Amino acid sequence: MNTFLYTLFALTAAGIGSVALSSSLLLLNNKWLAKISGYLLYLAGGTLLGSALLGLIPEAAETLCIHDVVMWVLGGIILFFILEKIILWRTCHDENCERQNHAAAPMIIIGDAIHNAIDGVVIAASFLTSKELGIFVTISVLLHEIPQELGDFGILLKSGYSRKKALLYNILSGSSAVVAGIAAYFLLEYVEAIIPYTIAIAAASFLYVALADLIPEMHKETKLKESAIQIILIIIGIAIILLSKGTHQH
Numbered sequence: 001m002n003t004f005l006y007t008l009f010a011l012t013a014a015g016i017g018s019v020a021l022s023s024s025l026l027l028l029n030n031k032w033l034a035k036i037s038g039y040l041l042y043l044a045g046g047t048l049l050g051s052a053l054l055g056l057i058p059e060a061a062e063t064l065c066i067h068d069v070v071m072w073v074l075g076g077i078i079l080f081f082i083l084e085k086i087i088l089w090r091t092c093h094d095e096n097c098e099r100q101n102h103a104a105a106p107m108i109i110i111g112d113a114i115h116n117a118i119d120g121v122v123i124a125a126s127f128l129t130s131k132e133l134g135i136f137v138t139i140s141v142l143l144h145e146i147p148q149e150l151g152d153f154g155i156l157l158k159s160g161y162s163r164k165k166a167l168l169y170n171i172l173s174g175s176s177a178v179v180a181g182i183a184a185y186f187l188l189e190y191v192e193a194i195i196p197y198t199i200a201i202a203a204a205s206f207l208y209v210a211l212a213d214l215i216p217e218m219h220k221e222t223k224l225k226e227s228a229i230q231i232i233l234i235i236i237g238i239a240i241i242l243l244s245k246g247t248h249q250h
């Protein structure tokens, strides 16, 4: 199978499959739903950190010198900080506002569509670098998108959307990953020289999501048992990346 078909399959799985998986999880009762979505979030923390530090950064450093790689990662982190700040500015009208609590539904959808588009570009750039990198980057995207979309679904329902409408909007925002990913695939294939830079920014995106979005969410939970589960699942997430890397040494 050629690289484009792999990419297309991965984009569809990450962009639309994650919506399908998360909406089928909605059939579970609330207690199990919260549990499973929490566990996926913890695992995603590990796979995102693992993919960025064990997969994407070393991969970018094979073409660029390490000094350039870390400069692009650093720049990427600042870029994502600014991007998230802009989304917050556009959504918050009162002083103490958290994105998840007060953001208007349309901004949630637009913000996630932007995030999903970036995930799509990351997947395309990874498959163009190597099939192995593509596969574990896709796993990382899938694992953090399912709890993310479950959360979005809850916000949309709370703001008065019907289930059908909420699902439709989630699918629309998920398909931005497919559209952006396909566009990026052809652009990057054409201008191969920018792939390692894209991979470095992708690492920044993964680090940012793990450290600035997922981990603060995990710290809301302070019970000993749940905290132990968090640590174990983060390590399992990293191990998944390590093992899939170990079997594909180049």
Ligand SMILES: [Zn+2]
Pocket (backbone or CB within 6 Å): 115, 116, 119, 141, 144, 145
């Ligand atoms: Zn994502």
